[in-house]
Amino acid sequence: MFYIEESAPGFEPTIPIQFTESVSNNNWEDWRWQLRHSIKDIETVERLLGMEFSPAKRAKLEETVARFPISITPYYFSLIDRDNFENDPVFMQSVPDPAELIISRHDRSDPLSEDRDSPVIGVTHRYPDRVLFHVSNLCSMYCRHCTRKRKVGDIDSIPGRNSLQAGIEYIKNTPVIRDVLLSGGDPFMLSDELLDWLLGELRAIDHVEVIRIGTRTPVVLPQRITDNLAKIIAKHHPVWINTHFNHPREVTGRSIEALNKLANAGVPLGNQSVLLAGINDCPRIYKNLVHKLVMNRVRPYYLYQCDLSEGLSHFRTPVGKGIEIVESLIGHTSGFAVPTYVIDAPGGGGKIPVMPNYLISWSTNKVILRNYEGVISTYKEPDSYQPFFCDRNCSDCHLTLSLDNDCHETRVIGISQLLADFHKTTTLIPEDNLRIQRREDG
Ligand SMILES: *Cc1c(COP(=O)(O)O)cnc(C)c1O
Numbered sequence: 001m002f003y004i005e006e007s008a009p010g011f012e013p014t015i016p017i018q019f020t021e022s023v024s025n026n027n028w029e030d031w032r033w034q035l036r037h038s039i040k041d042i043e044t045v046e047r048l049l050g051m052e053f054s055p056a057k058r059a060k061l062e063e064t065v066a067r068f069p070i071s072i073t074p075y076y077f078s079l080i081d082r083d084n085f086e087n088d089p090v091f092m093q094s095v096p097d098p099a100e101l102i103i104s105r106h107d108r109s110d111p112l113s114e115d116r117d118s119p120v121i122g123v124t125h126r127y128p129d130r131v132l133f134h135v136s137n138l139c140s141m142y143c144r145h146c147t148r149k150r151k152v153g154d155i156d157s158i159p160g161r162n163s164l165q166a167g168i169e170y171i172k173n174t175p176v177i178r179d180v181l182l183s184g185g186d187p188f189m190l191s192d193e194l195l196d197w198l199l200g201e202l203r204a205i206d207h208v209e210v211i212r213i214g215t216r217t218p219v220v221l222p223q224r225i226t227d228n229l230a231k232i233i234a235k236h237h238p239v240w241i242n243t244h245f246n247h248p249r250e251v252t253g254r255s256i257e258a259l260n261k262l263a264n265a266g267v268p269l270g271n272q273s274v275l276l277a278g279i280n281d282c283p284r285i286y287k288n289l290v291h292k293l294v295m296n297r298v299r300p301y302y303l304y305q306c307d308l309s310e311g312l313s314h315f316r317t318p319v320g321k322g323i324e325i326v327e328s329l330i331g332h333t334s335g336f337a338v339p340t341y342v343i344d345a346p347g348g349g350g351k352i353p354v355m356p357n358y359l360i361s362w363s364t365n366k367v368i369l370r371n372y373e374g375v376i377s378t379y380k381e382p383d384s385y386q387p388f389f390c391d392r393n394c395s396d397c398h399l400t401l402s403l404d405n406d407c408h409e410t411r412v413i414g415i416s417q418l419l420a421d422f423h424k425t426t427t428l429i430p431e432d433n434l435r436i437q438r439r440e441d442g
Pocket residue numbers: 124125126127130131132181351
């Protein structure tokens with residue numbers, strides 16, 4: 001039995017998928033059917049692609065799958081171009097590669113130290129005002145480039161209300177948290193009922209202003225974005241959603257339908273993509289991707305340098321490739337189509353933006369800049385600007401800030417602290433600085 005999946009606009013070949021049991025349009029559209037029929041072994045990959053790996057390659061692939069399991073929704077699999085699968089961006093993101101068994105010297109199982117920055121199970125509290133809340137271990141498709149590969153395929157499956165309770169309590173008891181980012185796994189692996197309950201619990205917390213959901217379902221399981229799901233999300237606004245498109249080929253008619261449903265439900269949509277060697281490390285492909293995204297009301301948010309997770313070395317590019325891509329976008333296309341290129345600092349330092357340099361030089365009253373065309377310009381700074389000493393006593397300031405509400409008082413840290421008038425700190429010194437240690441010892 002064959003099923004012909006409509007393919008992306010601009011991507012012509014239609015790819016037949018052969019399943020042992022019959023597929024009707026009805027069950028193809030049922031996200032739970034898609035999950036139940038996910039491809040979980042190499043043999044099925046071979047059968048569906050109508051090919052066989054060499055015995056040596058097959059053995060290596062089996063070894064890879066034993067370490068890092070495989071799961072691909074029939075929908076996502078149907079996007080693979082069977083005539084050129086080895087270079088296919090969908091194939092490369094979903095079908096294992098023996099290169100995953102190569103663990104480089106700098107690879108870590110938890111490069112971002114998410115587990116170390118976890119005050120209660122499921123919560124990573126890294127930034128002052130927001131937390132990452134891992135609400136599910138499951139994903140509908142296991143990305144080969146997953147940064148949380150260490151957790152992929154853990155079997156404790158869908159959490160119940162009880163296991164989410166600790167995270168909710170932590171957020172409730174931590175008033176500085178104004179932004180909760182649901183992640184996983186994929187939060188949309190939860191049932192509608194559980195999600196509705198969870199969003200309701202979070203929305204009931206006064207200090208939680210914004211809820212965010214990170215999900216790849218619009219890309220790999222667009223059937224999950226049902227009318228009912230959109231309705232549930234709309235009940236708990238403001239809810240922002242970030243999805244994860246890496247290649248223009250993933251923007252299909254079906255995924256566009258899912259994106260529309262979310263945007264029409266009033267959800268601001270963003271996209272976080274990962275820079276992947278052999279998949280999207282090309283300014284032309286990347287520009288095509290961001291154009292397709294903004295046409296569908298998705299704002300490119302982050303472009304990630306590939307993390308130092310185990311088994312990802314074959315996906316990594318030099319940082320220069322990301323800079324080159326950003327250089328090809330800024331000025332050349334709509335400002336809102338340009339994501340921030342970030343490196344998530346190993347060890348838990350958080351996301352660090354990296355950019356081409358536009359500031360060439362400056363004097364006391366002039367800034368020299370270059371633009372995307374290479375034109376060098378002079379910006380003359382004001383002669384008359386009166387800097388005023390800020391002692392952080394806002395009630396004495398002529399700028400108007402309503403202090404009774406809506407005004408978050410946050411501690412000033414890091415470089416902002418060095419810049420602040422009212423703060424005595426003038427240097428930030430690494431803990432193990434020998435010169436300072438000698439002073440203290442003496
Ligand atoms: C990415 C991330 C966030 C959110 O960061 P934004 O820059 O606000 O999108 C929050 N917590 C953790 C641990 C993160 O990795």
